[in-house]
Amino acid sequence: MIRKICVAITARPSYSRIRSVLSAIAAHPDLELQLVVTASALLDRYGNAVDVIEREGFRVDRRIYNILEGENLVTSAKSTGFGLAEMATTLADLKPDAMVTVADRFETIANAVAAAFLNIPLVHVQGGEVTGSIDEKVRHAVTKLADLHLVASERAAERVIRMGERPETVFVTGCPSIDVAKAAIDDPRLPDDLFARYGGVGPVFDLAGGYLVVMQHPVTTEYGAARDQIEETLWAVADLGLPTLWFWPNVDAGADAVSKGIRIFREHHALPAVHFFKNMPPEQFIRLCYHARAIIGNSSVAIRECAYLGVPAVNIGSRQSGRDRAANVVDVSHHRDAIKDAIHRQWAAGRLAPDLLYGDGESAGRIAGILASVPLTFEKRLCY
Amino acid sequence: MIRKICVAITARPSYSRIRSVLSAIAAHPDLELQLVVTASALLDRYGNAVDVIEREGFRVDRRIYNILEGENLVTSAKSTGFGLAEMATTLADLKPDAMVTVADRFETIANAVAAAFLNIPLVHVQGGEVTGSIDEKVRHAVTKLADLHLVASERAAERVIRMGERPETVFVTGCPSIDVAKAAIDDPRLPDDLFARYGGVGPVFDLAGGYLVVMQHPVTTEYGAARDQIEETLWAVADLGLPTLWFWPNVDAGADAVSKGIRIFREHHALPAVHFFKNMPPEQFIRLCYHARAIIGNSSVAIRECAYLGVPAVNIGSRQSGRDRAANVVDVSHHRDAIKDAIHRQWAAGRLAPDLLYGDGESAGRIAGILASVPLTFEKRLCY
Amino acid sequence: MIRKICVAITARPSYSRIRSVLSAIAAHPDLELQLVVTASALLDRYGNAVDVIEREGFRVDRRIYNILEGENLVTSAKSTGFGLAEMATTLADLKPDAMVTVADRFETIANAVAAAFLNIPLVHVQGGEVTGSIDEKVRHAVTKLADLHLVASERAAERVIRMGERPETVFVTGCPSIDVAKAAIDDPRLPDDLFARYGGVGPVFDLAGGYLVVMQHPVTTEYGAARDQIEETLWAVADLGLPTLWFWPNVDAGADAVSKGIRIFREHHALPAVHFFKNMPPEQFIRLCYHARAIIGNSSVAIRECAYLGVPAVNIGSRQSGRDRAANVVDVSHHRDAIKDAIHRQWAAGRLAPDLLYGDGESAGRIAGILASVPLTFEKRLCY
């Protein structure tokens, strides 16, 4: 019997993380892939992941627009509610044998609730980690709704089990985002026409001279501070004047503040060495990280993929606090001088040896194998 | 500073459980009560709890209709989504200092997500218990979204802490439903005109001769079996012919099947000793349980309040499985003969001494005191 | 080029009206039928039209649950809003070349707005009529959103054109409900096992002795009066004691009151000659009307189909006021004596000759032909 596996993609970075798994599911003889694209993955100003997905050869079964304008706490909650309602209709129509949800973005709890309420076995990828922000609540709530846990590391597995999940439902697969990282550096060449191909605004420069990658998201539980926080990073980068590739943030409460912070800073201050990108295929983004002297901001890529890549990272503020770290990460607070110092040191540090903390680059095959073979159930009970 | 405490009431039985707390909040000098009534608590055919609430002197700040017709798995999920969306608007308008959510009904996860996403400290009453059905997933997911845990028993507290919650956020208050039970049996007199006052259909009889109370809900994870399951109980009760007060089920996926099962059975079989009620004030219902020879079905009242009341209970099927039990409970499967035997034995058993497993009847004051005094935060992290 | 024609079915009676058109579209070589079933057409307690639809051989492309419980004015509006939202997703997915909406039930405005906003040509069947209630507002608002008008009569066509629609977009096709009526009386035999087959409650009697058909809906703009209004009819029917087949009302604000009125009346008063049905295939219902001595209540069937069938009708209250009438109708107010008198007279009157006021029974073919051939546009402007 072919098992129908429904995967919900809600954002550009989530697609990046799960893409190798999509390919492995599609290629597996006993699995059939159903793809539902929702939330910011449908939106032009967050990188239009849906177009990337189709261009890369996947069929999109359904699209659900559910992100309300406003980018504040109220609209995050309402968007999740509307997403839940329509995901229920969609799952009732697609009738998958299991639903896969990835990580911990706020809107993913909609997918988890929909599957749980429809008695569809729920598979959670990347549970058991510890971070800051609303992601922390969402991630563990999804664990309690999920029936199968495919985690990145032994420590994550241990946490999921301590939360009361049955050990036989927890599998250490490694994080599929490391698969992308591995594939990218198996062929680390960047396209010659990188700037032309991916547009953006700002100067074009020779990447061979060394450069920074910056990606900083708002922290939803520090909602009001997003504007100040981005400005500290902007000042640090402006002062250093190093060649920099800056990527726009995800849609989240506060993203408007971050975007506005960047726009207004640009209007009043020269950033002669900074090029801003809106989106890029994940493997290109990873290659750019791989060749970077350092990655700056609060993206999980700095903690996870860059552990494997060995790229020095400056992690700013609380968004990734609690997350397990390899030796590539230096943590700093939201102060421009601290940020500058840390960038300075990491720029000089040089690439480290790979750390397999988050996976070995082979998780997709493991995940597809598990999805094809383990018992799929939707009944569970606290294990103590 | 007065703290505004928002309580969401989503169903008749939830109101029953939390009512003593509503009074204690309203009476506390440092607290202000905000009451939002949603879901089946607004619906005539589930007892119109909102009318009871107002009649009992509480002001209802907002009403949110969100239950879709259909009573199946899809509509449960969609109703929860629409409830979440509007609860977000409501909380943004009411701006409470904390949100209280009770127990584990499916639609309560909407309230929990709304509060969590709006950075409103979430207080969960009755976490840490273990049962069957979708309630199990909802309850523990709400625990992971909640910031403060007011639990019924030491064992519940221990479970919540093992799930990774900080011990200083977990308080054993006892279950407020036991407050209602205590108040009811402090004055155990039933109204003389009980049948006239609360209507319903079926024969009127003298309660002094002994009677059964029956309340059986559908089990959402055994969705398709609801009709068969109710019929077994109907056959058992019909065969025994004992005077019986039967209460209609809550709105849940499957409730239509239960209701239909009852209606069709009544059309084809005589139930000369059974009176059916739709709703009743909680204290009257508890008094009826207190004077009953036994309580039959799968309601949590049989496990919780009846532990305190000492009333023998026949618990049928899986809905309450995993829940801690006192000595008053006999468990049986969905077979008419097993049910008949168990009722027979419990009818003969006589009332037991009170067991304080779920509380001592004084939890409301404790809860109000905690809400007025503990630090209210919305940042948390897994404790291991 | 095959044109994809999407038809939305929102209720049992709407299905009855449009069924011949569905068959004609499905059979037309240049048309492809897309069927979306929503609202009360999905609900068991309103006749579960979706099961009938599938049993009769149509494929249902999508199901949208959108009716909120409560059956009041607020839930009618909210249900329409949620229906609109999901219909938009559905139409974006199905990409029809035209959308067909039928008549004037409140929830149909959701389908009309969805199509209009998505630039999908909107075809309105049964515009240009005049009635009471919220239907009146909905019907003409849909006319102003529609691009093509397929009306029942010359008078309806004239009204649509006077409202500013371009004459070349208005076609007198006759009402497809008359097609059902014609087909039914082309073979007017009722099944021998009618009562066994369609269940319901109440006595079984020989239809050959003559009988009444009753169907009375709530009037949304007289919301609070629904209970009183149904009681007057119940008293009249009870007093007369004639053999009666009574059909439950549609889901509408007030339907709970009507249903409750009937239930409570039955508990307190004998209705020894009345059999209550919940649902029935449209052609059987029409045959029952055809053989009836009179049809009582406020259903449009009494005004429309029964004009063609020549069956005497007693139309009660304002719900059908304004609608064009043939000679078969006697109008009365909500007073039991007036109702009794009118029933008495109509019982004696005998069947009339067919009146083609609402169609000749051949509209389905005309409609399919028009859908296959006329220009489909979504740009329009007031014609004066």
Place this chain on the structure above:
Amino acid sequence: MIRKICVAITARPSYSRIRSVLSAIAAHPDLELQLVVTASALLDRYGNAVDVIEREGFRVDRRIYNILEGENLVTSAKSTGFGLAEMATTLADLKPDAMVTVADRFETIANAVAAAFLNIPLVHVQGGEVTGSIDEKVRHAVTKLADLHLVASERAAERVIRMGERPETVFVTGCPSIDVAKAAIDDPRLPDDLFARYGGVGPVFDLAGGYLVVMQHPVTTEYGAARDQIEETLWAVADLGLPTLWFWPNVDAGADAVSKGIRIFREHHALPAVHFFKNMPPEQFIRLCYHARAIIGNSSVAIRECAYLGVPAVNIGSRQSGRDRAANVVDVSHHRDAIKDAIHRQWAAGRLAPDLLYGDGESAGRIAGILASVPLTFEKRLCY
């Protein structure tokens, strides 16, 4: 008896149009104002009308976020559905005696349906006009849902009556937007610090030397063409090089395309004489129009307010086609050369005498008087 009048504000320009009426209602002894702010009126990137409203002294009773991101046809329809659902809850809570809706933006049909379904008398301001785009369908559908029609001109009144509305429900009040225009030119002084005060990007110049005002919205029924259409206007303005104040478009399907068109044009072409504004208080905007040599684009301000102001206008494309015009308007198609020519001529033409086609600047008082005195009903029927 004080009548509670609920006004829904859904966008910055709608607020501008109805503001004098809000003041007149608030000041009327027999009326009480209830203000609900929804849709793009809550959004920063469309001018954050809600902040303006509060700054100008009005109390906002409720806020409803309902605009989905995506700015395409699907999201317009879904946003309207979600807006309808929550407006129903809001109206059930506020219980107004009448609801006022303004003009014809797509999302206003949500307010009209909510009021109609809740049996709240619906007052439509600015019905009976003729234009292009989806506005045309929405406007006349709202007329058919409305109970009271307060129109701008005799011709509009005539059209509303021809559509079947009862003449005694139609009042020629003039358009309240002309009140704003009159007030603005009663004191036509612009602030000295205009550029500093209202920000925006682009050069600062001396307004006394003459300037153009540009405002061009997407046309929803020509959705795909929005990008090309804005570019033609950009080319024309760029070529002429005249001092220009350019205002960003409303949120509508296609607005993203317009915004993107402007942004990309700016990145590739110099616009040394163009200053871009995001928002401005309506009276300042009108003063700017009053002093302009010409107004360019497809805003209704060019047709309506500028008729009264006597400001020459170049109206581009189909968005305003059908609307009654004074002598100040020249119509052109979306071709840069045609646009250039027309601007050239209008720049030279000079200000015309006021034309009272859309009102005399005294409508607010008339409207408040009517709201306080006419019978408010919600029952209606086609008048032929």
